[in-house]
Amino acid sequence: MDFLPTLWFILIAVLWIGYLxxxxxxxxxxxxxKAFARGEKERRVLLNTVGPVWDGNEVWLxxxxxxxFAAFPFWYASLFSALYIPLVLVLLGLIFRAVAFEYRxxxxxxxxxxxxxxxxxxxxxxxxxxxxxxxxxxxxxxxLNANGDRVGGPFAWFSWYAVLGGLAVxxxxxxxxxxxxxxxxDGEIRHRARRLVGRWMPLGxxxxxxxxxxxxxxxxxxxxxxxxxxxxxxxxxxxxxNRANREGLSFMAMGVFLxxxxxxxxxxxxxxxxxxxxxPMWNLTVENASSSSYTLGLMSIVAAVGVPLVxxxxxxxxxxxxxxxxxxxxxxxxxxxPAVGNAAGKxxxxxxGNGN
Amino acid sequence: xxxxxxxxxxxxxxxxxxxxxxxxxxxxxxxxxILQTRWHKTGNEAYLRMTKFWGKLFLINFIMGVATGIVQxxxxxxxxxxxxxxxxxxxxxxxxxxxxxAFFVESTFLGLWIFGWKKLPAKVHLACLWIAVAGxxxxxxxxxxxxxxxxxxxxVEMLDGRPVMVDAWAVFTNNTALVAFFHTITGALAxxxxxxxxxxxxxxxxxxxxxxxxxxxxxxxxxGESATIPxxxxxxxxxxxxxxxxxAVVAMIAFAGSAISGDLSGKLMFEQQxxxxxxxxxxxxxxxxxxxxxxxxxxxxxxxxxxxVMEVPGLLSFLAHNDFTTDIxxxxxxxxxxxxxxxxxxxxxxxxxxxxxxEINYVPIMPVTYWGFRMMIGFGGLAAAAAAVALWxxxxxxxPRSKGLMRLALIGILAPFGANxxxxxxxxxxxxxxVVAPNPAMSGVDQVFMFTASAVSRGVSAGEVxxxxxxxxxxxxxxxxxxxxxxxxxxxxxxxxxxxxxxxTKREDDAGNGPGGExxxxxxxxxx
Numbered sequence: 001m002d003f004l005p006t007l008w009f010i011l012i013a014v015l016w017i018g019y020l021x022x023x024x025x026x027x028x029x030x031x032x033x034k035a036f037a038r039g040e041k042e043r044r045v046l047l048n049t050v051g052p053v054w055d056g057n058e059v060w061l062x063x064x065x066x067x068x069f070a071a072f073p074f075w076y077a078s079l080f081s082a083l084y085i086p087l088v089l090v091l092l093g094l095i096f097r098a099v100a101f102e103y104r105x106x107x108x109x110x111x112x113x114x115x116x117x118x119x120x121x122x123x124x125x126x127x128x129x130x131x132x133x134x135x136x137x138x139x140x141x142x143x144l145n146a147n148g149d150r151v152g153g154p155f156a157w158f159s160w161y162a163v164l165g166g167l168a169v170x171x172x173x174x175x176x177x178x179x180x181x182x183x184x185x186d187g188e189i190r191h192r193a194r195r196l197v198g199r200w201m202p203l204g205x206x207x208x209x210x211x212x213x214x215x216x217x218x219x220x221x222x223x224x225x226x227x228x229x230x231x232x233x234x235x236x237x238x239x240x241x242n243r244a245n246r247e248g249l250s251f252m253a254m255g256v257f258l259x260x261x262x263x264x265x266x267x268x269x270x271x272x273x274x275x276x277x278x279x280p281m282w283n284l285t286v287e288n289a290s291s292s293s294y295t296l297g298l299m300s301i302v303a304a305v306g307v308p309l310v311x312x313x314x315x316x317x318x319x320x321x322x323x324x325x326x327x328x329x330x331x332x333x334x335x336x337x338p339a340v341g342n343a344a345g346k347x348x349x350x351x352x353g354n355g356n
Numbered sequence: 357x358x359x360x361x362x363x364x365x366x367x368x369x370x371x372x373x374x375x376x377x378x379x380x381x382x383x384x385x386x387x388x389x390i391l392q393t394r395w396h397k398t399g400n401e402a403y404l405r406m407t408k409f410w411g412k413l414f415l416i417n418f419i420m421g422v423a424t425g426i427v428q429x430x431x432x433x434x435x436x437x438x439x440x441x442x443x444x445x446x447x448x449x450x451x452x453x454x455x456x457x458a459f460f461v462e463s464t465f466l467g468l469w470i471f472g473w474k475k476l477p478a479k480v481h482l483a484c485l486w487i488a489v490a491g492x493x494x495x496x497x498x499x500x501x502x503x504x505x506x507x508x509x510x511x512v513e514m515l516d517g518r519p520v521m522v523d524a525w526a527v528f529t530n531n532t533a534l535v536a537f538f539h540t541i542t543g544a545l546a547x548x549x550x551x552x553x554x555x556x557x558x559x560x561x562x563x564x565x566x567x568x569x570x571x572x573x574x575x576x577x578x579x580g581e582s583a584t585i586p587x588x589x590x591x592x593x594x595x596x597x598x599x600x601x602x603x604a605v606v607a608m609i610a611f612a613g614s615a616i617s618g619d620l621s622g623k624l625m626f627e628q629q630x631x632x633x634x635x636x637x638x639x640x641x642x643x644x645x646x647x648x649x650x651x652x653x654x655x656x657x658x659x660x661x662x663x664x665v666m667e668v669p670g671l672l673s674f675l676a677h678n679d680f681t682t683d684i685x686x687x688x689x690x691x692x693x694x695x696x697x698x699x700x701x702x703x704x705x706x707x708x709x710x711x712x713x714x715e716i717n718y719v720p721i722m723p724v725t726y727w728g729f730r731m732m733i734g735f736g737g738l739a740a741a742a743a744a745v746a747l748w749x750x751x752x753x754x755x756p757r758s759k760g761l762m763r764l765a766l767i768g769i770l771a772p773f774g775a776n777x778x779x780x781x782x783x784x785x786x787x788x789x790x791v792v793a794p795n796p797a798m799s800g801v802d803q804v805f806m807f808t809a810s811a812v813s814r815g816v817s818a819g820e821v822x823x824x825x826x827x828x829x830x831x832x833x834x835x836x837x838x839x840x841x842x843x844x845x846x847x848x849x850x851x852x853x854x855x856x857x858x859x860x861t862k863r864e865d866d867a868g869n870g871p872g873g874e875x876x877x878x879x880x881x882x883x884x
Contacts (some may be wrong), residue, residue: 044883044884047883047884048883048884051467051470051471051883051884052467052468052470052471052472053464053467054467055422055463055464055466055467056460056463056464056467058422058426058463059455059459059460059463059464061426062425062426062429062455062459063452063455063456063459063460065429065430065433065455066429066448066451066452066453066454066455066456067452067455067456069429069432069433069440069444069447069448069451069452070444070448070449070451070452071448071452073440073441073443073444073445073448074441074444076432076433076440076444076448077433077437077438077440077441077444077813078437079433080430080432080433080434080437080440081433081434081435081437081813081815081816082815083434084434084435084813084816084820084821084824085820085823085824087430087434088434088823088824088827088828091426091427091430091828092827092828092831094423094426095423095424095426095427095831095835096831098419098422098423099419099420099423099835099838101419101884102415102416102419102884103416103419103838103842104884105883105884106416106842106845106846107842107845145815147814148437148441149437149813149814149815150815150816151815153817154817154819154820291444291445291448291520292445292515292520292521294520294521294522294524295445295446295448295449295520295521298449298521298524299449299452299453302449302452302453302456302457303456306453306456306457306460307456310456310460310464313460313461313464313465314460314464317464317467317468320468320472320475320476321471329883330883331882331883334856336586336849336852336853336856336859337586337849338845338848338849338850339559339562339585339586339587339588339848339849339850339851339852340562340566340585340848341562341565341566341567341568341582341584341585
């Protein structure tokens with residue numbers, strides 16, 4: 001009976017993992033724009049590692065949101081309305097970041113670029129933190145009443161889990177992005193990125209591990225613990241691969257860490273999708289929050305066609321843009337003036353004489 | 357004010373704003389794809405320049421549509437959670453499909469197009485743009501399926517007080533959606549046509565003002581070139597005159613298409629939402645006449661002092677039924693019908709907020725519907741007429757020297773935008789007080805409706821919505837200024853703004869720009 005809701009719970013978990021894996025590194029690259037990059041050249045190298053792909057990565061968020069709406073409208077409605085203010089901030093972060101990617105290079109003035117660099121860095125940070133908080137709170141609970149509405153005012157959602165989840169995604173994004181930069185660039189920046197992974201990985205990944213363990217302690221199953229063990233092993237493997245200058249392996253191992261860690265978290269809370277901290281009777285579950293089986297069936301067909309297709313052409317994109325980028329590859333920024341006549345132009349006009 | 361009122365303002369503002377970028381994205385994307393195809397077919401460099409220049413403006417605008425689009429998907433859950441719960445079973449599906457089947461395609465292939473110049477084989481590169489454009493058109497279809505279900509609910513059954521989908525085919529082939537899709541795409545093309553026309557006019561005018569192009573005794577253009585102004589060679593003239601004519605033709609065809617689809621849409625609305633159409637006419641009493649001008653307090657509840665000053669007899673009847681004699685129901689006839697079916701007062705239930713137990717006003721705000729309807733048609737028609745005039749005025753190869761006309765051409769860019777916004781404001785406001793409009797008795801699925809008053813998030817306070825309203829409108833206002841400043845900068849720069857290699861004052865070599873430069877091994881042909 002609840003095969004379809006369970007399938008959709010898994011699918012939504014997959015969409016979130018896809019989002020965190022892909023946009024994880026471009027959010028992280030955004031945060032590195034201020035803290036890590038040295039000088040304009042390096043900032044442009046960073047930007048261009050994600051240039052062709054960041055927008056496609058962000059669609060994973062829209063798809064996760066849309067799929068939650070379609071498959072679990074009650075989950076979508078309760079979660080998004082309860083976290084009203086944090087999500088406004090996430091939206092502002094994503095807006096600034098997107099516009100900054102495109103507009104930063106459009107005017108050649110240091111101040112202009114500095115403003116957009118901050119927009120990218122802060123926008124990425126706020127978006128990553130907010131989405132982390134949201135995901136953590138959907139696994140640990142919100143003060144919801146019987147109707148699924150938040151009670152207790154605009155900040156009633158706050159708990160230390162919100163902070164933990166925020167740190168988990170920010171930490172993961174920064175480390176994941178550093179591994180990505182080490183994989184995608186060449187020259188001095190590549191080595192610095194690799195050193196950053198080696199030095200900060202333990203700190204960066206700890207919050208996500210703590211979140212997984214906290215959720216598993218609460219209501220985990222045996223395989224939640226197994227998945228946590230896999231995640232920890234993958235993190236260690238990633239660290240060792242990084243030490244051995246195997247950047248591709250290190251990056252992929254970090255992907256396994258995310259996959260196993262997030263799977264541990266989602267599987268531990270199943271079948272609850274959003275607990276109520278006020279009364280367990282009011283928990284939203286895959287059963288009581290889902291759409292009809294007709295709708296879920298329809299969406300399953302669409303997903304069966306759509307998801308493999310997306311994976312195929314996004315993989316192709318990464319293959320097309322597979323080469324490492326270094327400062328030497330960057331075309332010179334190009335500036336131009338309005339195409340209007342000056343005094344010289346006027347002379348031509350006078351000489352031409354006959355006019356109309 | 358209550359959360360409901362603020363949330364409605366917010367939805368209206370962010371959606372109208374988002375829909376400034378969307379039609380330009382859809383329309384201009386298609387035109388750029390056509391231009392690049394022309395370049396491949398003819399090898400004429402003018403088409404390459406047009407592709408690059410209009411493509412650059414397209415991207416400056418596209419990103420704003422992307423950025424503001426995320427808000428659209430989130431706000432249903434954030435501010436309208438009761439609505440989301442009620443309609444989720446049927447409304448969420450097209451939204452999810454839009455993301456999965458359209459947005460992924462659009463953004464991934466556009467990324468390939470932007471960064472893939474010279475990197476991808478020429479044909480593949482062109483195909484990427486067409487695929488991205490197709491994605492944007494498909495996204496319009498899905499979101500209109502969702503919106504049209506609110507205008508005309510189909511394919512559902514009520515189960516425990518909620519509509520659940522029982523017939524996906526009916527939902528995805530909703531006649532309201534198909535017509536709205538046709539209408540939206542033609543509206544988007546009208547926007548893009550006007551955009552090309554206005555900006556090309558400016559450049560042709562500028563070339564004359566700078567003394568580059570002159571006009572011979574027979575009134576024909578004598579194309580010249582400038583040694584000092586970057587990019588102003590003879591080919592440059594061809595870029596602008598071709599763009600101008602292309603834009604004008606597109607604008608006229610698009611208007612013809614919007615007139616046809618608009619007429620179809622109107623006929624459906626007379627049947628599906630008679631109150632919306634009565635309000636569009638400020639028609640208080642039954643009749644057949646189309647109002648040219650009505651005066652008086654058109655928002656008065658009982659219509660007592662609305663006077664139709666000028667009417668075209670029979671036209672309204674023609675718009676609704678293709679004949680001149682069938683009476684169209686006016687507001688005074690419709691209100692009692694609605695009251696009989698849906699009650700005179702909101703139920704005394706907390707979910708209606710402070711409106712609980714108060715009288716239901718079934719009449720939309722008539723000045724908005726009346727003028728919205730007329731502005732939509734008026735701006736649209738004006739833009740098409742201007743395009744025809746522009747073609748005539750430029751028949752000898754350039755534009756008149758008049759600065760006033762040039763300004764008019766630039767301001768004219770706004771007309772199709774105005775028509776689009778007015779049309780949406782009309783159709784969404786005309787549906788009030790319902791967020792999901794009920795089908796008239798004995799037509800379509802019965803008793804599926806939702807009052808806007810009960811759709812808002814009950815757990816969200818007015819203060820939170822004020823916060824988001826202020827934050828979003830402030831950021832949007834700033835970004836609109838930034839976008840317009842950047843567009844202006846790139847427009848004034850001419851083709852050189854998108855093709856630095858054309859700048860003869862800085863040029864070193866301009867090799868390898870023909871179709872099929874796939875041998876180029878550059879890591880980055882384009883970079884942020």
